[in-house]
Amino acid sequence: MYDKAIVYGKVFIDNQFKQTNIYIEKERIAKISDDFYPAAETIDAKGMEILPGLIDPHVHFELDLGFIKSVDDFYTGSLCAAYGGVTTIVDFLAPVDNEIDLERAFYERMDLAKKSIVDYQMHATIKNPKGNLESFVVRMKALGMNTLKLFTTYSDSNRRTYDDAIIELLKLSKKYDFIIMAHIENDDLIDLNPKFTYKDLPVSRPTISETSEALKIAQYTRETGGNMYMVHLSSGETLRKLTEEYSDIINKNFFIESCPQYFTFTNEALKREHGYLYTFAPPLRSKPEMKLMHELSQHVYTIGTDHCAFRMVDKKKKTLKETPLGIGGIEHSLDIMRYHLHDQAIIKMTKHV
Incomplete structure (x- = not known):
């Protein structure tokens, strides 16, 4: 006898919905079958959809920016995740520049994550x-991590990793079979004018800063045979260029992640009364660029939220420099992406490279 049976539900399996039954033993799925078996508890799920637990590969809980912390800790953030059907989150270690600090960052972050009510994993940074x-x-592999995040920008805060190191890391990713995750923007094309307000965010970080850098990193990936995962692609123009020029590696060893916000809002949102709430990096793009994102969405491998929520009062600053960049939304991500991509959203949100 099984511990629990969920019967007559529409189960998402093999990338489609199928009416079948699920049998659970010791809190794990033991069998999926059209047949009926005895169970201590039976749940009639007729008319309901049953989805796999979602994976969010890109969250920032308890992120300390030095001058401010994101509002969600691992308990409240994971609670939001669970409400949205996300049963696994992947967060990030604090950025470090050497292997000794890497180990310290790992244990510090894992200690914070103990509060999570969903499964969790970490990317090294x-x-x-x-x-x-x-x-x-x-050392990273010995600690059980198989992904390494880097930035091609943020030289102003010493977070940028330069091209020679990126190429070496790509070669190592092939040798040691791990994935490099990259925040990809051309640092030299970003304008950090101290007088800019939140409305200037698209000017500060223009599309060309993403597109040009993405093409360069794709070329490095092709030539080294390394493994690259581009986080939060924001522009349909970047997606178009990548798929046209690098179709041989796209989602083979150069994976593309995007986020719900880039399918939902345009940079016109920054002109709203509370436009400061729509500030994150890379920023929102134009309507034609968002339209391209929808048209080329089959080339987006996975969806991450980049969940990094701040209080409204903390977002409302006079200058862009003072504004913490990031938004929440993990609890709404499935609903938003199913609205845009229908059942393809489920496929993209249950993948993890």
Whole structure:
């Protein structure tokens, strides 16, 4: 006898809905079958959809920016995740430049994550690295992490990883079979004018800063045979260029992640009364660029929310420099993406490279 049976439900399996029954033993799925078996508890799910637990590969809970922290800790953030059907989240270690600090960052972050009510995992994060990169990778793998986040921008806060190190890391990703995650923007094309307000965010971080850098990193990936995962692609123009010029590696060893906000809002949202709430990096793009995102959505491998929520009062600042960049939304991500992409959203939100 099974512990629990969920019968007559429409189960999403093999990328489609099928009416069948699920049998659970010791809190794990033991059998999926059209047949009926005895169980201690039976739930009639007729007329209901049963989905796999979603994976959000990109969240920032308890993120400390130095001058402010994101509002969700691992308990409240994971509670939001559970409400949205997300049963696994992947957060990030604090950026470090050497392997000794990597281990410290790992245990500090894992201690914070104990409050989570859903499953969790961590990405390592590197910044302007010092020392031997191979030793860093070996230590990362020994700690049980298989993804390494880097930034091609944020030189102003010493988080940028430069091209020579990126190429070396790509070679190491092939040798040690891990994934490099990259926040991809051209640092030299970003304008950090201290007088800018939140309305200037699209000017500060223009589309060309993303597109040009993405094409360069794709070229490095092709030439090294390394493994790259581009986080939060924001522009349909970037997606178009990548798919036209690098179709041989797209979602084979150059994976593309995007976020619900880039399918939902345009940069016109920044002109609203509370436009400061729509501030994150990369920023929202034009309506034609968003339209392209929808048209080319089959090339987006996975959806991450980049959930990084701040209080309204903390977002409402006089200058862009003072404004913490990030929004929440993990609890709404499935509903939003099913509205845009229908059942393809489920497929994209249950993948993890």
